[in-house]
Amino acid sequence: MSIITEPTTTPATDLRARWAELLQEQPTLRIRNAAQALGVTELELLVLGVGKSVVRLRPEFAAILGQLESLGPLMALTRNDDVVHERHGIYLNASLDKGPVGLFVGRDIDLRIFWGSWAHAFAVTEDGPKGPRRSLQFFAHDGSAIHKVYLTEKSHADAYDGLVASFTHEVQSEKVVVTARKPRTPEMPDTAVDVSGLREAWLGLKDTHDFHMLLGRFRVSRTQALRLAPEGGHAVRVGGKALRQVLSSAAERALPIMVFVGNPGMIQIHTGAVKNVVDARGWFNVLDPEFNLHVREEAITESWIVRKPTVDGMVTALECYDTNGDQIVQVFGARKPGIPELTEWRNLAAEVENAWRP
Numbered sequence: 001m002s003i004i005t006e007p008t009t010t011p012a013t014d015l016r017a018r019w020a021e022l023l024q025e026q027p028t029l030r031i032r033n034a035a036q037a038l039g040v041t042e043l044e045l046l047v048l049g050v051g052k053s054v055v056r057l058r059p060e061f062a063a064i065l066g067q068l069e070s071l072g073p074l075m076a077l078t079r080n081d082d083v084v085h086e087r088h089g090i091y092l093n094a095s096l097d098k099g100p101v102g103l104f105v106g107r108d109i110d111l112r113i114f115w116g117s118w119a120h121a122f123a124v125t126e127d128g129p130k131g132p133r134r135s136l137q138f139f140a141h142d143g144s145a146i147h148k149v150y151l152t153e154k155s156h157a158d159a160y161d162g163l164v165a166s167f168t169h170e171v172q173s174e175k176v177v178v179t180a181r182k183p184r185t186p187e188m189p190d191t192a193v194d195v196s197g198l199r200e201a202w203l204g205l206k207d208t209h210d211f212h213m214l215l216g217r218f219r220v221s222r223t224q225a226l227r228l229a230p231e232g233g234h235a236v237r238v239g240g241k242a243l244r245q246v247l248s249s250a251a252e253r254a255l256p257i258m259v260f261v262g263n264p265g266m267i268q269i270h271t272g273a274v275k276n277v278v279d280a281r282g283w284f285n286v287l288d289p290e291f292n293l294h295v296r297e298e299a300i301t302e303s304w305i306v307r308k309p310t311v312d313g314m315v316t317a318l319e320c321y322d323t324n325g326d327q328i329v330q331v332f333g334a335r336k337p338g339i340p341e342l343t344e345w346r347n348l349a350a351e352v353e354n355a356w357r358p
Contacts, residue, residue, distance in 0.1 A: 015040065016048050032145070041143025043120060047176045050122075056169040057121040061138065062096040064121060065104075065113075067163050069094070073154040076109050078147050078261055078268035082299035082322060083329045085261035085268045086292040088152065108290065110269040117146060117265030120176070123164040134160060138265070143178040146265035181264075184324070187224050194218060199230040206311050223325045226304050234307045238318075238356035242303040243295065244284055245352050246318050246331055251277045251286075255344050256334035259286075259293060262327075271334050295329065305353045313340045316349045 035042045068091035077086050089108020096102040102113035120139040136149040198218045229235035251274050259270045276287045286293040302321040318331045333345025
């Protein structure tokens, strides 16, 4: 996706013509890939359908999401440039209006929502292999997709229609303003970091969620913190195929895991076993009935086995990063607060570490 340097609007007539020409050449091209090819954002293409296949909704995000449970079983999709996470289930146990972070904490749909990135909402009808495919789609200020909610054969279509009618925006316009994503803060030199303080704080962690505050306190990026981690195996760099090894081994052993995928506005989590791990169309995939994961494996430029102390004992993760240092997927052993990490997961993480040891 292109990052626009100034607030922009794209002439709709010209863009529509260019998109139509591109679709003639590549009729199965997805809208996200078409946007990349045309040098615009997905949002700028989507709004061309307003008044036809797209309905602009009022940006009342918490209120909209608060009604999702009434729609019954749905498919939740969250992605970044390199990983797509799809999970079927019902949106349960919402907490949406208590600060900058919203939650769904269900057995199937498990989300962490960061409202500061949310800017636009739409109801979308697309042609699908089994007929019209209907969804709710949410976008960031920079035009990137944050989260999409798709109806399934088991969904309550009447409730969806009522939701769309309730939140339809009074202005149905193709115009949209796309603003720049904030520039990345450059890493300061490792020599300027309080490494001893960072390591001491790491060893003093009580909860994995506190790691983000640790990064801010010492003004380091995630990958910089991993490079400077305490000795003793708290962060061990492994190879780019480590994710493949973890998912394949977990499937073979029926080992329940947690798979986190996110973007600036959302983190989506799968907890449970994975079974059908396959390569397809240049992507590495999990293709299970209730959970799909699609990974552009060549985008993984750094992978780390990371260990953080908590009140429940050490917690181990595989963390994968792209060339910009952005985390694109993270895997843990399945666990809940108050319960120690699975021994089988620790053993698998150690196997991965040893497989990539020089």
